[in-house]
Amino acid sequence: MTESEVELFYETVFETGRNSVASYDSDEEALNAAREHHRRAVHGERCLLSEPTAPPAERIVKILKYKTHPNDLNVDQTMSEEVLKKELSELVSRLKDENGVVALDQLSVEVRGLAHPIAVEAGPQDSIFKMKETGELSLGSYDKETGKWADN
Amino acid sequence: MFEDSQLIHEHHVDEYDVDGPLELHHAAIAFQRLSQLVTDYILGASGSITPPASWTMGLATTNVGSGGGTDYARNSVWSVTVSTTNINEIGTTTPAGYARQTIARTIAGGGIDWQASTFDSTFATGGQSATADQVTFGAFSGAPNPNGANTWVLTDGSTLNAGQPYFAADTAATRTFADGDTEKVTPTLKAG
Numbered sequence: 454m455t456e457s458e459v460e461l462f463y464e465t466v467f468e469t470g471r472n473s474v475a476s477y478d479s480d481e482e483a484l485n486a487a488r489e490h491h492r493r494a495v496h497g498e499r500c501l502l503s504e505p506t507a508p509p510a511e512r513i514v515k516i517l518k519y520k521t522h523p524n525d526l527n528v529d530q531t532m533s534e535e536v537l538k539k540e541l542s543e544l545v546s547r548l549k550d551e552n553g554v555v556a557l558d559q560l561s562v563e564v565r566g567l568a569h570p571i572a573v574e575a576g577p578q579d580s581i582f583k584m585k586e587t588g589e590l591s592l593g594s595y596d597k598e599t600g601k602w603a604d605n
Numbered sequence: 606m607f608e609d610s611q612l613i614h615e616h617h618v619d620e621y622d623v624d625g626p627l628e629l630h631h632a633a634i635a636f637q638r639l640s641q642l643v644t645d646y647i648l649g650a651s652g653s654i655t656p657p658a659s660w661t662m663g664l665a666t667t668n669v670g671s672g673g674g675t676d677y678a679r680n681s682v683w684s685v686t687v688s689t690t691n692i693n694e695i696g697t698t699t700p701a702g703y704a705r706q707t708i709a710r711t712i713a714g715g716g717i718d719w720q721a722s723t724f725d726s727t728f729a730t731g732g733q734s735a736t737a738d739q740v741t742f743g744a745f746s747g748a749p750n751p752n753g754a755n756t757w758v759l760t761d762g763s764t765l766n767a768g769q770p771y772f773a774a775d776t777a778a779t780r781t782f783a784d785g786d787t788e789k790v791t792p793t794l795k796a797g
Contacts, residue, residue, distance in 0.1 A: 462704060465744065472717065473741035473787065474707070476700040486702050486746035489785030500787045501780065508789065513744075522763030524707040530658050568658040570707060573715035581716040582707075 462522050464586070466515035468494075470577035474522060484590055487513050488602055495597050514578050516590040523582035526570035540567055632669035633774035637680045642771075657761035661705040661768070662740050662790060664754035666693045669775050677756075677773060683766045692758060692773070696749035697765045701782070703749045705763050706740035708792075725795070732797020743787035754780040757790045 463483045465473045477483040493499070493510035501507035532540070544563050549555045572583045580586060593604045645654035667687065670676020677690055684691035696703030709718035717738045725731035756775050762768035772794060780788055 460700075465741075467741070471739065471741050473743060474704045475702040475743060475745075476696070476704040477702060477746055482746045483702075486744040486785060490744035490787060493785055500789070502783060502786060503781050504778070510785075510787070522704060524659055524661055524705070524763045527658055528762065530655075566711070569709055569711065570659050571709035571711075571716040571718065573709075573711065575716055 462519040463590070464515075464517040464519065464523060464580055464582065465513055466517070466578055466580065467511040468514050468578070469511050471511065472581045474524070476522075480518070480590055483516060483518075484592070487516055487590075487592055488595070491592060492595060492600070495595055513592055515580075516592060517580055517586035518588040518590060519582075519584060520587055521584075523580075523584040523586075524570050526582070526584050527568040530568040532567065540564075631775040631777065632671060633772070634669050634677050634679070634681075635772045636677075636770045638769045639771040640679075656710060657769070659710055659761070660708040660737075660771070661760055661762060662708060662792065663705045663758045663760050663765070664695045664703070664742060664776075664780070664788070664790075665756045665758050665773070666695055666751050666753050667691065668755045669773055681770060683758075683760070683768060683770060685766050692756075692766075692770055693751065694766045695751050695754050695782075697751065699748075699750040700765075701747045701749040702743050702745040703782075704742075705760070705765070706742060706790075708737045708740065708759075725797075730797075732795045734793055734795040736791060736793040739789050739791045741787050741789050743782065745782040745784060745786045747784050749782055752781050754782075754788065757792065759792055759794075 460476055461478070463475050463477060465475060465487060475483065477486065490510050491513045494512040498510055499507040500510045544560060545555055548559055548563065570583055571581050575581045591605050593602045595602055641654055642656060645651035646656065668676060675689065677692065681690045681692050683694060685693065685697055687693045707717065709716050711718040713721055717740060719735045719737050722733050722735040724733050754776055756773045758773040759771045760768045782788065
C-alpha cells in the first residue's frame with residue numbers, strides 16, 4: 454500500500470462543541486470539505502442542502518488528523534500485564550474509602566473504562582478522543598464579503 | 606423535526622418515534638447481538654459475548670423494512686453485497702468524508718455518550734429508554750459511493766461493512782450527501 458492509498462481520518466471540532474470523524478484521501482480534500490461547510494455556516498445556510506428543514510451549518514474551529522480512526526484506541530480491550538498492574542494499583546488507591554475498602558462494582562466499571570477511546574475530561578472545543586492526533590490542519594480565514602479564503 | 610432521532614423498542618421493532626413535537630413511526634429493529642448481550646453477558650456474565658469498548662454509529666443504504674426477503678432480519682450482517690437481508694454501508698468505495706462515529710459506553714460522562722435513562726411504565730409499550738448525544742457525520746467532500754442513507758445502525762468498530770450490528774432504524778427520509786454536507790443522528794433505545 455502506498456502512502457497515497459493510506460486511509461486518513463480527521464476529527465472536525467465545531468464551534469458548538471460537536472465533533473465528527475471523517476475519512477478523506479488527502480489534507481486538501483479534508484480542507485475543501487471543511488471550508489465549504491464553514492462557508493455555509495457563515496452565510497446562514499443549512500448543514501444538508503438536500504433537506505430543506507435541515508438545521509444550520511456550524512462553524513468549524515479545529516481539524517485534527519489521525520493515521521487510524523481514533524475510535525481504535527484499544528479495540529481488543531487488552532493490556533499488558535505490566536501496564537494493567539500499574540493501572541489497577543492506581544485505581545485501588547483512588548477508589549478506596551477511609552477504611553481501605555474498595556467497591557468491586559465501581560472498580561469493574563473503572564477497569565472497563567481503561568479501554569474507552571473517548572476522553573471524558575475533554576473541553577467543549579477539544580478532541581473527544583484519547584488517541585493523540587498526528588497533526589492539525591489550519592482552516593484559514595474566510596472573508597464573507599469576497600467569499601475568499603486566506604491561509605493563516 | 607429534521608434530526609434523525611429514533612426510538613427503538615427492543616421487543617416491538619415496529620415502534621419508531623422522533624423526539625420533539627412530531628411523532629413518526631418508521632421501521633426499527635433490534636439485531637440478534639443485542640439480545641445475546643442480555644442473555645449471555647448480563648444474565649450469564651459471559652466472557653466471550655461481551656460489549657465493545659465503545660459503540661459506533663454507521664449509515665446504511667438498505668432499509669429496515671418489515672421482515673421481507675430483502676428487508677433487515679434479526680440476524681442481518683454488514684456486507685458489501687446488497688442482497689437478501691444484508692446491511693450495506695455508505696461510502697465503502699469512496700468515503701468522501703464518511704466514517705463511523707463513536708459513542709462512548711458511559712452515562713453522562715463527557716464527550717459523546719448516553720444520557721441518563723428514563724422509565725415508561727406503560728404495560729404494552731413501556732420500558733427503559735436511553736438517548737445518546739447527537740452524532741455528526743461529515744463534512745462530506747462530495748458524494749460518497751455508495752450514497753443515500755436509509756438507515757442508521759448502532760454497531761462497533763471503525764471498519765466499514767464490518768462489526769456487530771446491535772440495532773437500527775430508518776432515517777426520516779433518504780439522505781444523499783454532497784460537498785459540505787453533514788448529517789446528524791440522535792439514537793434512542795427503549796428496552797422493555
